[in-house]
Amino acid sequence: MTAGTDVAPVVEARELRKVFGPIAAVDGISLDFTPGRIYGLLGPNGSGKTTLIRLLVGLARPTSGTARVLGTEMPERQVLGRIGYMTQADGIYADLSVVENARFFASMYGVRDRTAIEEALDLVDLGGRHSTPVEELSGGMRRRLSLACALVHRPRLLFLDEPTVGVDPALRVVFWEHFRRLAADGATIVVSSHVMDEADRCDELLLILNGRVLARGSGAQIRETAGTHDLEGAFLRLAGRAAPAAEAPPREAPPNDREGAAS
Template identity: 60%
Template sequence: MNPMNGRCAVEVQAVHKHFGRVHALRGLSLQIERGTTYGLLGPNGAGKTTLIRVIMGLIAPDSGETHVLGHRMPDKDVMAHTGYMTQRVALYEDLTVYQNVQFFAVMAGLAHDRRAIEEAVALVDLSARMDSRVRELSGGMQRRVSLACALVHRPQVVMLDEPTVGVDPQLRVQFWDHFRRLNQEGVTLIVSSHVMDEAERCDRLGFIRHGVLLAEGSAAELLQRAGTETLEQAFLHYAEQGPAA
């Protein structure tokens, strides 16, 4: 496949998803441009993770469709060009840092490229713990390994589900610096968070609640339209107004 297909990195069109009686996504649509960082903001249970899983092709929507890099999901070939950092740590605890990163690198088609693995581990500042077992690492370190696994194969689109939870402030700054560099290389990032202060680092934000996109725009636009001083207040403003037309 040609990863440069399509104008948008991600296109979600009128996606509905039910889990039993729970209507998790209610006709949600959004577009994400290449080389940008899109922030999905909303309280727990708003449908952020479900949306990410639909975009990744991990769950099939009841109706509507999703395109990533111009290809309709789910598409296993596209998955070689996407990276996914799950909300949970999701690593093999008995294996070392190197073994974990290597495992996901090889899965994405990067056959035993030691340098790529070492770079990914260096990026998350864990070169010294390369041969430590994951179970021996602190929670924050484990999240860093998880990020390295999501980035090691240099994906075009990266989903980061709450990437900075449990990461100390200094490293959080490093993470965001790196995310910026990735954007400059044309990599598209989707970051979900319920922490509003991270949101202003994103190029565009989508406020999600009850499976609906409440409002969309840059942080400045959203503040201006709502006439509030903080994104938190803005979110409450849009939530009262109901879904955008």
């Protein structure tokens, strides 16, 4: 909670829950995100990160609880014009060229300004590949184009679902430089990842497991709470502490099953 700050939160969630059949993918998450900061959602695959993002973007309707984004309760179509969303899949058209993809998403966001498109493509270093068909791009280039398509409308709030998966270390550094620059310009960035060493680049982390927030704070704070030297260890230790309480009542998993807690 960032109670006491004088800036209105960009994202506010209260007791968000999303249930699919017997499974609660998001199980009572509350959060406040303030402008100009990078937030990291950290957790293993299947922990509920993507569902949380989809709830915040308004692509899913919560079973209970509320999500307010840029002052509006989601889902709300109009707000989407100010949000950027880079999906886990590339989500770009393989049969279009680089610039056709960027122009297409710009049109969807209602952007007519061509310079914004150029800027986004230059930002991801695809400015010289306008007419290259996506089919001929490398995996890393596709990831970059995917990011550019989430930036064409200069969003104030950016959701990036595992943006660096399949991206080589050098490009990862470039990506994080972009994110930091955007945040410095006042944008709020929410990055999900299951790569722990990336997490330290975020201003604030939320460790997520089984749809719940396990811990939150800066990387240093979390390490301190857990009493470990690295985030990975912190995560495992915190997950170990949380597991019996979280697992025991609803599921019939054996009490010593640590696998179930971590995966």
